[in-house]
Amino acid sequence: xxxxxxxxxxxxxxxxxxxxxxxxxxxxxxxxxxxxxxxxxxxxxxxxxxxxxxxxxx
Numbered sequence: 343x344x345x346x347x348x349x350x351x352x353x354x355x356x357x358x359x360x361x362x363x364x365x366x367x368x369x370x371x372x373x374x375x376x377x378x379x380x381x382x383x384x385x386x387x388x389x390x391x392x393x394x395x396x397x398x399x400x
Contacts, residue, residue, distance in 0.1 A: 370388075
């Protein structure tokens with residue numbers, strides 16, 4: 343039972359994090375800064391959620 347509680351507790355936290363709009367916006371901004379810092383070409387940087395959606399759909 344403890345293993346199930348641990349597993350589903352982790353899933354609950356993971357799901358909450360996945361749908362946390364504020365956290366995801368911060369992660370996207372950090373990703374953009376990281377890409378810029380390591381010299382990713384400007385046209386390859388996904389800057390908005392729209393950019394990410396378009397990339398996934400390709």
